[in-house]
């Protein structure tokens with residue numbers, strides 16, 4: 117046999133999922149069902165698809181079922197014209213025939229407008245599986261869930277599932293610029309091809325929508341929060357409309373970022389003062405123009421008076437004044453405004469961590485009903501670990517939405533494997549105590565704590581033109597996991613990891629057990645090798661990749677890592693207690709008291725709240741210095757374990773994704789050591805203590821690490837050069 121023929125022969129006998137693949141299909145892979153009994157069972161259960169109703173969303177659901185069935189069985193899904201034995205019945209409550217409804221009645225009380233019911237019922241004597249919902253979007257979510265059950269190879273013969281999202285607005289935030297660069301994006305360029313829109317509709321747009329709908333994401337903010345007013349010109353509204361037309365069928369609304377000075381830049385006004393009648397009118401007219409093209413346009417996301425962005429403060433007006441003016445413009449069309457609380461203003465604060473709370477909390481209850489205040493998970497900026505943002509719980513009369521960052525700006529870009537749902541879960545589970553024990557961040561976000569009518573959650577996307585969308589193959593899990601937690605902020609990140617692995621790679625139990633553990637551990641590993649014990653923002657400045665704790669010469673104090681760690685001969689850490697910046701006053705009791713004392717502060721937040729002597733004796737009886745070194749060393753060892761685990765997985769994973777992940781893990785290991793050595797050598801100058809012997813002698817001296825340059829970093833928008 118010639119070499120070439122032999123290769124073709126080999127390919128033919130390889131199980132489909134082991135063939136090299138580029139990861140484009142994400143978790144929506146519909147591999148043939150090889151196990152004979154299951155195959156038989158599933159096909160018996162799907163004797164004929166019958167749909168009731170019409171419309172683009174129903175068509176999208178049917179098309180997905182067709183794709184899935186073709187993948188599972190290498191055949192076209194059988195259809196039926198009337199319900200017969202083991203039909204698969206698809207239709208909203210209003211569209212289903214009346215005789216189907218009695219056996220579903222109780223179920224509808226369990227779901228909300230986007231929820232779904234999947235149930236094996238008897239219609240008379242005829243068994244059938246029904247997927248139904250109040251709305252077409254719910255129907256689509258139910259369809260994806262039904263398909264997922266088969267992707268996971270779960271039994272469907274007695275299926276009975278009802279589920280509804282717990283948060284209403286579940287959006288991705290794309291920090292995509294109109295020139296297609298992506299701020300803090302590490303997976304290529306923006307997928308929005310503005311140049312060829314509105315004419316060219318790329319298949320990627322549809323696959324992007326499918327992926328999002330499959331996890332329940334129902335909105336996308338197309339543009340960077342560091343916004344350009346060009347996107348509000350009529351030429352661009354046409355382009356946005358083309359995307360909205362694609363996404364609508366998948367239950368996804370589009371939103372845009374609104375640059376506050378647009379009336380002056382995109383219009384010809386001389387001011388953008390929110391109290392100026394002409395400015396108000398300009399925004400009303402702009403909203404009318406957008407809604408005339410896109411009747412279900414979601415609304416605006418705004419970054420104002422932060423990092424140089426224009427805003428109401430420029431005119432002596434407040435965030436409420438700015439947000440309410442925009443809210444009035446979109447209100448007649450049922451639009452919303454997501455107003456960001458990430459304010460980072462021109463003046464130097466005594467503690468940057470306090471700023472958002474101080475600027476926003478006094479305005480509680482004054483925002484219009486269609487405004488959500490969007491708050492980052494922690495008070496500084498998407499660090500590997502931060503305590504939860506004290507605004508959560510502190511504004512009972514204002515809808516607060518969560519902003520997570522899926523793209524790994526401070527977590528090793530798309531080079532490091534870090535499973536973020538574990539971190540998101542940690543934040544959501546934190547107890548704010550604002551209404552006594554059990555007042556978790558999740559309950560603030562889903563509105564149950566203060567009975568909010570409008571709820572939301574946003575994730576800064578990690579998506580780009582990379583063949584596999586996210587660069588690192590495991591970056592997909594962070595997109596997937598964000599969607600799952602947006603739908604239900606109470607699910608376990610372990611369950612999410614397992615589902616994702618089974619759909620993305622392999623259902624083999626050994627593989628799933630080992631690799632899900634590796635993913636879960638990766639969250640603490642990155643904290644250990646970058647910023648253990650409450651350290652934060654010691655990344656090199658500008659690009660935020662790699663260590664840079666020594667930087668202290670930038671114009672504003674809080675641009676410098678030395679501002680955050682405050683190392684001196686006495687100790688290290690930021691005193692945010694009553695003797696320091698008193699940032700902890702922004703938390704409710706008993707957290708205030710707990711964080712105020714070095715003994716009761718959880719060690720993971722120690723240096724966030726306290727300036728701690730190098731020889732301070734920690735819970736294990738060893739000094740702070742010893743413990744810090746141990747954490748960095750542990751971080752490196754954890755990555756070594758990840759490398760080992762992955763090396764054992766070759767038999768379960770296709771060649772391309774196996775090798776890519778393997779090479780990336782080597783980079784991660786090298787860089788974990790870089791972090792450990794650079795940071796410990798730097799702090800050693802202050803502690804004046806020896807490195808414990810379990811830390812290998814660093815390969816280079818401190819000067820070497822300080823001289824390393826990172827001349828080209830992806831993900832920095834023009835405004836950051």
Ligand SMILES: CO[C@H]1[C@H](O)[C@@H](O)[C@H](O)O[C@@H]1C(=O)O
Pocket residue numbers: 291299300341342419423458497498525
């Ligand atoms: C979009 O700007 C970003 C900026 O690149 C980033 O370094 C910081 O995390 O946060 C800003 C923000 O969230 O507005």
